[in-house]
Amino acid sequence: MxxxxxxxxxxxxxxxxxxxxxxxxxxxxxxxxxxxxxxxxxxxxxxxxxxxxxxxxxxxxxxxxxxxxxxxxxxxxxxxxxxxxxxxxxxxxxxxxxxxxxxxxxxxxxxxxxxxxxxxxxxxxxxxxxxxxxxxxxxxxxxAPGSLSDRVLSYMRYKCQDGVLQGIEREAFRLHCSARQLQRVLNALERQGEVLKIGKGAYRLSPAR
Missing domain, CATH: 2.60.120.10 (Jelly Rolls)
Known part of the structure; x- marks a missing residue:
């Protein structure tokens, strides 16, 4: 701004x-x-x-x-x-x-x-x-139509401090999905360049987001 x-x-x-x-x-x-x-x-x-x-x-x-x-x-x-x-x-x-x-x-x-x-x-x-x-x-x-991928990206942008999601089990509960589903989505988003893995169970939105 x-x-x-x-x-x-x-x-x-x-x-x-x-x-x-x-x-x-x-x-x-x-x-x-x-x-x-x-x-x-x-x-x-x-x-x-x-x-x-x-x-x-x-x-x-x-x-x-x-x-x-x-x-x-x-x-x-x-x-x-x-x-x-x-x-x-x-x-x-x-x-x-x-x-x-x-x-x-x-x-x-x-x-x-x-x-x-x-x-x-x-x-x-x-x-x-x-x-x-x-x-x-x-x-x-x-x-708005919301796949789990869409919800994860919105959650990271609007609900996570500095766009960082950390703790797969805890965040899966909040996102109403299984830890396995969340991990699969995060892996796909990482391949697409939407998120960056920054540690074990920790991901940050890519700068482009």
Whole structure:
């Protein structure tokens, strides 16, 4: 993630948004955040919470179960809002947002601006509309097709510290499969270059993941 503090660029992007009236009020505190394709935009593992409005590109939002099962919650393009729920409570532990392509967002720090944002009626009207739209989308929740290989890769990426899976027996229990099945999948993923073996019963996602 790259932070861009160019005031002129911030003004231009804010003026193009459907939320320009609100963003104009916030402009002194706004920054542009640029993400590469595949980069996590929001995650329980990220320390800083941002309120963000997509101004270019698109993103996908997933719920990741403890066994690596992935559910598509929503997708978002220009003017999609992130961080609206973080204004009221900390991040939900299994929801992740990923850039589907190069992504640019107008953003501001929630921790530094929460009180001012919650006192702004125009801003709160925008948040209510955003949350209503998201509630409607969640009613159409779809499970992504998930082979054991897919679940192992999701589990390693989203649930394992630094993408490292360690302890075949323990992790097989969490993935709802046998240790033999898990070992067979990991061997296949290693041959495909998706994971690297780093020790006995220990594998790390390859850098390309």
């Amino acid at each position: 790259e932070k861009i503090y160019d005031a002129q660029a911030i003004a231009v992007w804010a003026g193009k948004s459907r939320y320009r009236m609100v963003l104009e009020q916030l402009r002194p505190n706004l920054v542009l955040l640029r993400y590469e394709k595949g980069e996590l935009v929001t995650s329980p593992l990220l320390e800083e919470a941002w309120f963000q409005v997509v101004v270019q590109g698109s993103l996908n939002i997933y719920f990741i179960r403890d066994d690596g099962g992935r559910y598509s919650l929503s997708s978002g393009k220009t003017d999609y809002i992130l961080g609206d729920m973080d204004l009221f409570h900390s991040s939900i532990g299994s929801i992740y947002t990923e850039a589907a392509e190069p992504l640019l967002c107008l953003a501001l720090s929630i921790s530094q601006n929460r009180d001012a944002l919650l006192a702004d009626n125009l801003f709160l009207q925008m948040i209510c509309q955003s949350l209503t739209d998201k509630m409607a989308a969640i009613t159409a929740l779809n499970a």
